[in-house]
Amino acid sequence: SDLLCCKMRGPTMALVFALFGGVLCTARAPPWVPPPNATLMNHRPILDSGGLILPWIASEDPFGELYELAWEYWLHGFPSDPASGLPMWYLYASYHPGAAKGNDWPATPASTSFFMAEAAVAQFAYSGDTSAVDNLAVPFGRYVLANGTTPASWLWGSMPYASSDPGALIFRGANSSRFGGNGRGDGIGVIEPDKAADAGHGFVLLANATAGTNVSRQFQLAAVAVADTLAARVRAFPACNATHSPWPFRVHAQSGLVVEEYTANVVSALLLFDLIGYSWADPTTMLLLNDGTTLARADAYTRARQIALDWQQSAPEQTGRWTACCEDVPIDTTLTNYNSVQPLFAAEYLISRRLPGFAARAKSILSFVEDELIFTTNGPRGWNKSTPLPVGWAGVEWGARCVAEQIQYPLKMGIHTGRYAVAVAMLNEALGGSNTTLQNIASRSFSWASYCTQKNGVNLVGPGELDVWFRIHLGGGLLQMMQAMMLAPMGKPTADHLLFSFPVGLGAAVPTAVRYSPGRVSWTSSSTPSTDRLHASFTPVTITAGGKALPKRTGGAHGLGGSDSSEAAVGDEAAGWWTYDPATGIVVVQHQTEPSIEVTA
Numbered sequence: 001s002d003l004l005c006c007k008m009r010g011p012t013m014a015l016v017f018a019l020f021g022g023v024l025c026t027a028r029a030p031p032w033v034p035p036p037n038a039t040l041m042n043h044r045p046i047l048d049s050g051g052l053i054l055p056w057i058a059s060e061d062p063f064g065e066l067y068e069l070a071w072e073y074w075l076h077g078f079p080s081d082p083a084s085g086l087p088m089w090y091l092y093a094s095y096h097p098g099a100a101k102g103n104d105w106p107a108t109p110a111s112t113s114f115f116m117a118e119a120a121v122a123q124f125a126y127s128g129d130t131s132a133v134d135n136l137a138v139p140f141g142r143y144v145l146a147n148g149t150t151p152a153s154w155l156w157g158s159m160p161y162a163s164s165d166p167g168a169l170i171f172r173g174a175n176s177s178r179f180g181g182n183g184r185g186d187g188i189g190v191i192e193p194d195k196a197a198d199a200g201h202g203f204v205l206l207a208n209a210t211a212g213t214n215v216s217r218q219f220q221l222a223a224v225a226v227a228d229t230l231a232a233r234v235r236a237f238p239a240c241n242a243t244h245s246p247w248p249f250r251v252h253a254q255s256g257l258v259v260e261e262y263t264a265n266v267v268s269a270l271l272l273f274d275l276i277g278y279s280w281a282d283p284t285t286m287l288l289l290n291d292g293t294t295l296a297r298a299d300a301y302t303r304a305r306q307i308a309l310d311w312q313q314s315a316p317e318q319t320g321r322w323t324a325c326c327e328d329v330p331i332d333t334t335l336t337n338y339n340s341v342q343p344l345f346a347a348e349y350l351i352s353r354r355l356p357g358f359a360a361r362a363k364s365i366l367s368f369v370e371d372e373l374i375f376t377t378n379g380p381r382g383w384n385k386s387t388p389l390p391v392g393w394a395g396v397e398w399g400a401r402c403v404a405e406q407i408q409y410p411l412k413m414g415i416h417t418g419r420y421a422v423a424v425a426m427l428n429e430a431l432g433g434s435n436t437t438l439q440n441i442a443s444r445s446f447s448w449a450s451y452c453t454q455k456n457g458v459n460l461v462g463p464g465e466l467d468v469w470f471r472i473h474l475g476g477g478l479l480q481m482m483q484a485m486m487l488a489p490m491g492k493p494t495a496d497h498l499l500f501s502f503p504v505g506l507g508a509a510v511p512t513a514v515r516y517s518p519g520r521v522s523w524t525s526s527s528t529p530s531t532d533r534l535h536a537s538f539t540p541v542t543i544t545a546g547g548k549a550l551p552k553r554t555g556g557a558h559g560l561g562g563s564d565s566s567e568a569a570v571g572d573e574a575a576g577w578w579t580y581d582p583a584t585g586i587v588v589v590q591h592q593t594e595p596s597i598e599v600t601a
């Protein structure tokens with residue numbers, strides 16, 4: 001069955017959910033018949049007995065194998081930039097496999113630095129090896145700080161640039177006229193505050209991963225500087241409204257002249273405010289706000305976060321204006337170029353934080369994505385509408401719901417299909433984990449997304465675009481396969497891996513030490529409380545926090561169900577608890593105050 005795909009919003013949607021008992025109601029998707037001998041991203045589709053898609057790697061842990069395959073390609077598959085000798089992903093957003101240089105299209109330094117930081121921290125947790133942090137994420141983060149950040153004295157100071165001309169060694173925004181104008185690539189001196197927030201989030205991750213070092217302090221201060229600017233420049237009601245977001249999408253960093261007023265993305269800023277260390281800078285330091293008043297740093301952060309939360313609920317969640325996402329999109333004054341990135345991240349944030357009404361609100365957001373970017377009948381240029389849609393254009397292919405990025409570019413992509421799977425799986429887990437319809441929806445979409453990873457490990461965009469976008473390789477090829485291991489594992493692993501990824505693990509602190517040995521895994525979290533997930537090849541018997549045994553919790557979905565889930569505890573949970581699913585090997589450990597965890601067989 002298919003999730004509700006309609007344009008209902010607000011109270012009407014809530015009524016529908018109430019009538020259906022809180023379970024997503026169903027509708028028929030347009031029928032699709034695959035062409036004879038169809039392939040999907042150079043793979044022959046692997047189907048179950050019911051004709052539904054499975055990952056193209058047949059193993060006990062397919063998502064783990066795909067993750068490792070994509071990581072190996074990231075380390076060894078991409079050439080360096082021939083002009084500078086730097087890694088190609090420093091200076092370009094995308095690349096056609098086999099080409100000598102990156103594509104002539106705006107580079108995306110801020111968001112790439114975030115994805116690189118998250119992927120490196122995830123790899124450290126997964127393997128216990130710090131080289132990805134030390135040799136990849138930290139150097140690029142420092143490069144962005146030295147070569148791609150606005151001067152601290154500017155109105156929008158200390159903000160990493162979202163865009164750059166391809167191949168440019170200094171990041172200052174891209175020359176929009178080079179790419180058709182109308183805002184593509186932002187323009188020289190123009191930033192996107194939401195992408196600066198992404199970079200700031202990456203700085204937080206790296207600060208925690210390198211705790212106790214001078215490098216850590218550099219990233220702490222960089223993250224604080226971004227958060228300070230966002231807190232100072234946020235637009236309060238009524239300046240933020242249905243057509244003006246709390247932070248503009250594009251703005252001249254020096255003068256503050258707004259280029260584009262609206263973006264639906266406030267989750268990037270919310271994550272930064274949620275995760276930043278308040279001990280990193282004096283919380284009583286006064287920040288000068290837009291209206292000329294001053295407010296202590298901690299209070300300014302709290303104020304900005306609440307404005308963003310209230311605005312998201314009152315504006316895009318009600319109007320459906322999920323617009324202004326990517327660095328290369330033209331200015332959208334009509335607010336109708338809907339995208340799937342922002343609403344899905346918003347849904348994941350609502351679910352992970354268990355915000356008031358999260359279930360109904362997330363379902364409504366998912367409905368929007370299905371209506372506008374899944375169950376559509378857009379085809380490629382020249383498509384004969386009397387014939388079935390080609391592979392990569394239908395809403396449902398071999399049972400998998402396939403997601404487009406945006407209205408103006410409606411081809412289905414692996415990373416967006418995977419992001420939809422993450423949101424559905426998170427919702428199912430939050431509601432108790434027993435909804436087989438939601439489980440199957442997530443599993444099929446994760447499986448379809450897996451086909452974007454090729455046999456050599458490179459992750460391509462989708463059937464309609466056989467290029468590599470570096471942040472898509474990091475986000476889709478790596479992080480989403482780890483999220484699939486967390487949320488929709490297809491078998492018990494043969495090795496042990498600590499799993500770390502946002503926003504699935506929003507309650508998880510960055511690990512600072514991870515050690516693996518037969519029948520034993522230990523790690524130290526950068527802060528507490530923390531809720532961590534381990535993919536274990538053995539059956540855990542004892543789990544300790546700070547040397548003291550934690551009680552085992554039974555019932556619920558990994559012990560993480562919502563307020564209505566049935567959960568029981570053995571022993572005192574004041575220090576934390578743990579759960580274990582023998583079918584999948586997933587261990588969830590919640591520890592309140594002690595950062596050091598040890599899991600033993």
